[in-house]
Amino acid sequence: MFSEKIVSNLSNSSWIRQMFEEGVRLSEKYGADKVYDYSLGNPYAEPPVEVIESLKKHVLGNEKGLHKYMNNAGYPEAREKIAQSLKKESNLELCAKNVVMTVGAAGGLNVVLKALLNPLEEVIVFAPYFVEYNSYVDNNGGKIVIVPPDTSTFEPDLEAFEKSITIKTKAIIINNPNNPTGVVYSEETIKNIEKIITKKEEEYGITIFVISDQPYCEIVYDNIKIPSLLSIFKNAIIVNSFSKSLGLAGERIGYIAASSRIEDVEILMTALAYCNRTLGFVNAPGLFQMVVGDTINIKIDNSGYEKRRNYLYEKLTNLGFECVKPQGAFYLFPKALIDDDIAFVKAAVKYNLLLVPGSGFGCPGYFRMSYCVKFDMIENSIAAFEKLVEEFK
Amino acid sequence: MFSEKIVSNLSNSSWIRQMFEEGVRLSEKYGADKVYDYSLGNPYAEPPVEVIESLKKHVLGNEKGLHKYMNNAGYPEAREKIAQSLKKESNLELCAKNVVMTVGAAGGLNVVLKALLNPLEEVIVFAPYFVEYNSYVDNNGGKIVIVPPDTSTFEPDLEAFEKSITIKTKAIIINNPNNPTGVVYSEETIKNIEKIITKKEEEYGITIFVISDQPYCEIVYDNIKIPSLLSIFKNAIIVNSFSKSLGLAGERIGYIAASSRIEDVEILMTALAYCNRTLGFVNAPGLFQMVVGDTINIKIDNSGYEKRRNYLYEKLTNLGFECVKPQGAFYLFPKALIDDDIAFVKAAVKYNLLLVPGSGFGCPGYFRMSYCVKFDMIENSIAAFEKLVEEFK
Numbered sequence: 001m002f003s004e005k006i007v008s009n010l011s012n013s014s015w016i017r018q019m020f021e022e023g024v025r026l027s028e029k030y031g032a033d034k035v036y037d038y039s040l041g042n043p044y045a046e047p048p049v050e051v052i053e054s055l056k057k058h059v060l061g062n063e064k065g066l067h068k069y070m071n072n073a074g075y076p077e078a079r080e081k082i083a084q085s086l087k088k089e090s091n092l093e094l095c096a097k098n099v100v101m102t103v104g105a106a107g108g109l110n111v112v113l114k115a116l117l118n119p120l121e122e123v124i125v126f127a128p129y130f131v132e133y134n135s136y137v138d139n140n141g142g143k144i145v146i147v148p149p150d151t152s153t154f155e156p157d158l159e160a161f162e163k164s165i166t167i168k169t170k171a172i173i174i175n176n177p178n179n180p181t182g183v184v185y186s187e188e189t190i191k192n193i194e195k196i197i198t199k200k201e202e203e204y205g206i207t208i209f210v211i212s213d214q215p216y217c218e219i220v221y222d223n224i225k226i227p228s229l230l231s232i233f234k235n236a237i238i239v240n241s242f243s244k245s246l247g248l249a250g251e252r253i254g255y256i257a258a259s260s261r262i263e264d265v266e267i268l269m270t271a272l273a274y275c276n277r278t279l280g281f282v283n284a285p286g287l288f289q290m291v292v293g294d295t296i297n298i299k300i301d302n303s304g305y306e307k308r309r310n311y312l313y314e315k316l317t318n319l320g321f322e323c324v325k326p327q328g329a330f331y332l333f334p335k336a337l338i339d340d341d342i343a344f345v346k347a348a349v350k351y352n353l354l355l356v357p358g359s360g361f362g363c364p365g366y367f368r369m370s371y372c373v374k375f376d377m378i379e380n381s382i383a384a385f386e387k388l389v390e391e392f393k
Numbered sequence: 394m395f396s397e398k399i400v401s402n403l404s405n406s407s408w409i410r411q412m413f414e415e416g417v418r419l420s421e422k423y424g425a426d427k428v429y430d431y432s433l434g435n436p437y438a439e440p441p442v443e444v445i446e447s448l449k450k451h452v453l454g455n456e457k458g459l460h461k462y463m464n465n466a467g468y469p470e471a472r473e474k475i476a477q478s479l480k481k482e483s484n485l486e487l488c489a490k491n492v493v494m495t496v497g498a499a500g501g502l503n504v505v506l507k508a509l510l511n512p513l514e515e516v517i518v519f520a521p522y523f524v525e526y527n528s529y530v531d532n533n534g535g536k537i538v539i540v541p542p543d544t545s546t547f548e549p550d551l552e553a554f555e556k557s558i559t560i561k562t563k564a565i566i567i568n569n570p571n572n573p574t575g576v577v578y579s580e581e582t583i584k585n586i587e588k589i590i591t592k593k594e595e596e597y598g599i600t601i602f603v604i605s606d607q608p609y610c611e612i613v614y615d616n617i618k619i620p621s622l623l624s625i626f627k628n629a630i631i632v633n634s635f636s637k638s639l640g641l642a643g644e645r646i647g648y649i650a651a652s653s654r655i656e657d658v659e660i661l662m663t664a665l666a667y668c669n670r671t672l673g674f675v676n677a678p679g680l681f682q683m684v685v686g687d688t689i690n691i692k693i694d695n696s697g698y699e700k701r702r703n704y705l706y707e708k709l710t711n712l713g714f715e716c717v718k719p720q721g722a723f724y725l726f727p728k729a730l731i732d733d734d735i736a737f738v739k740a741a742v743k744y745n746l747l748l749v750p751g752s753g754f755g756c757p758g759y760f761r762m763s764y765c766v767k768f769d770m771i772e773n774s775i776a777a778f779e780k781l782v783e784e785f786k
Contacts, residue, residue, distance in 0.1 A: 046455075107496075132670070268394075271395055280502060
């Protein structure tokens with residue numbers, strides 16, 4: 001009756017969402033305070049006060065025309081502010097014309113892939129990776145190519161990367177800081193990726209776009225600096241959202257910014273606005289375009305996330321879990337206590353612990369914990385982890 | 394460098410948007426009050442006071458969690474209110490589970506088509522039709538089949554419709570009131586479509602879904618009543634938006650509602666939520682889900698549109714234009730004064746008149762006017778129409 005492919009996908013649907021829904025079920029049964037839900041990357045905090053103030057200003061101001069259609073690329077004011085912010089970071093000549101406002105980063109990625117891909121062109125991702133990339137590439141007629149993980153550091157395996165490039169390679173997606181590991185790829189790694197790409201572009205006579213999916217770029221610890229991909233790659237396309245940094249996940253607001261160094265970037269920008277329209281997004285939600293324009297430069301306070309990372313990392317490693325210490329995002333990616341991460345995660349549900357199996361990110365044997373949750377939930381969950389460790393001793 | 398298909402589409406891009414952008418250009422040159430822009434279906438009015446009050450209530454209330462991720466189908470409160478409203482109209486058993494909140498109707502249509510279509514299955518539309526349907530069907534791997542227009546009434550040509558159904562037919566799209574003609578298909582026509590579908594379903598042993606794209610269903614005149622497709626078709630799927638009725642086009646808020654009579658409707662609903670996520674919409678914007686839930690039952694005042702319809706229809710027919718009198722939406726679709734509608738529309742630009750050629754809607758020889766504009770613009774444009782008529786006398 002329906003799309004066979006979609007119906008068959010439903011049964012293998014996202015582990016993240018399955019666990020989130022398991023959490024809702026368990027909460028109804030045992031009470032929310034008895035369920036330790038580490039499944040969803042849904043920021044615990046409300047948006048910063050500056051965001052709420054901007055929202056009030058626009059709603060109370062009742063500006064004429066605010067809720068109408070605008071250009072498919074979005075309001076020029078918001079686009080210009082984003083361009084200025086990226087210009088400062090990258091020293092590139094960027095302006096409103098380099099930016100398209102999008103329905104979150106998920107919308108932005110689909111728009112970019114639609115504008116770039118010819119049938120069966122390849123998009124390379126580094127495992128572990130956000131599993132929805134599979135859908136996004138498939139939606140737009142491409143083929144995903146997965147570089148296996150280097151589980152010792154969770155930095156990209158550069159040798160495997162070089163081998164994965166073919167004459168059909170159209171783009172790579174870099175997700176830094178990484179979901180699900182929280183690892184921040186170093187500047188050295190990024191520069192080595194650039195060298196490999198340049199070499200292979202020359203070898204095959206092709207252009208490889210670097211799509212930077214960077215919704216976590218504002219969430220970093222230990223005074224670490226994220227390398228600017230606009231500075232490093234000639235053909236960089238930034239896809240970002242305010243879901244995580246401004247706590248606006250449900251409002252679906254993000255953007256695409258394409259480097260002024262891309263050849264024929266004007267055609268690309270027209271294609272992006274066109275795809276924004278014809279994929280059915282039409283434009284990013286108008287009111288929140290204004291809000292993110294107002295608040296693009298505010299200082300994000302990550303101390304709450306850092307406290308959670310420190311506490312959980314210490315507790316879990318003390319309990320015997322192996323884990324790379326993350327320097328960004330709000331995820332931990334420890335090794336499961338048995339090889340079968342799915343069985344491990346299912347066992348954890350017994351203790352009302354909701355984790356996501358690494359298999360859902362192309363990296364079996366591990367599990368993801370999203371620690372953007374209330375601190376007392378984390379504290380209360382430690383006893384459940386103790387029982388889980390006990391079971392697998 | 395980029396997608397060849399997309400780049401080639403850019404040159405044949407939407408006439409509506411081309412004309413809208415021509416309008417921006419002319420406005421900068423001559424001043425906005427000297428340009429008569431009938432190109433875009435962007436409601437002239439601000440949202441009703443109830444919408445603004447609801448928006449203020451939610452923003453000032455600063456409700457916890459309002460801006461976070463929710464279930465991909467949307468907030469249960471908003472979905473339930475929409476279900477109740479449709480239940481009253483259709484007498485079907487509908488509840489929140491039958492509704493998925495979407496990023497406008499454009500987003501909703503893409504989600505429905507993704508969930509329904511297997512490769513190269515056919516979707517039938519009646520010309521003249523909203524040209525973006527071509528993209529939506531193509532995005533999701535289907536093939537569009539166009540039933541030629543009956544220009545005497547602009548109701549669907551039922552004989553041609555019956556012939557267009559094949560064993561590959563998966564769905565038809567009904568857009569009532571129609572964009573671009575403003576015609577409201579009669580209950581008799583709709584019931585005849587139902588008979589043809591039932592006959593062909595039996596003949597071929599297939600299921601044909603009826604997708605009702607109905608963003609204009611609240612904008613009707615002359616006390617006319619739109620037939621409820623949920624009541625008439627077993628396999629009805631409603632796709633609606635609040636862009637037009639509540640003046641929220643830029644906020645991208647709409648919904649899908651599937652009939653409780655559809656076999657395996659629970660699977661369909663899961664597939665719709667899944668496609669909402671994996672196409673990159675993720676969920677409809679959260680704040681506006683709440684706002685449309687609050688205001689779903691408010692009375693829409695169409696007297697402003699009716700005044701414009703009456704004035705323009707009278708003036709244009711007096712000037713000699715042939716035109717079916719529309720009973721809904723905010724469009725007129727008169728016959729061009731020469732066969733070549735594109736040349737006609739280009740000639741009109743000389744008088745700062747922005748029209749959209751019927752060719753952009755699968756109906757050459759006509760042009761669309763969107764009269765959701767300021768009344769004095771309409772009054773001031775009549776002199777320009779007089780000059781245009783003079784040129785083609």
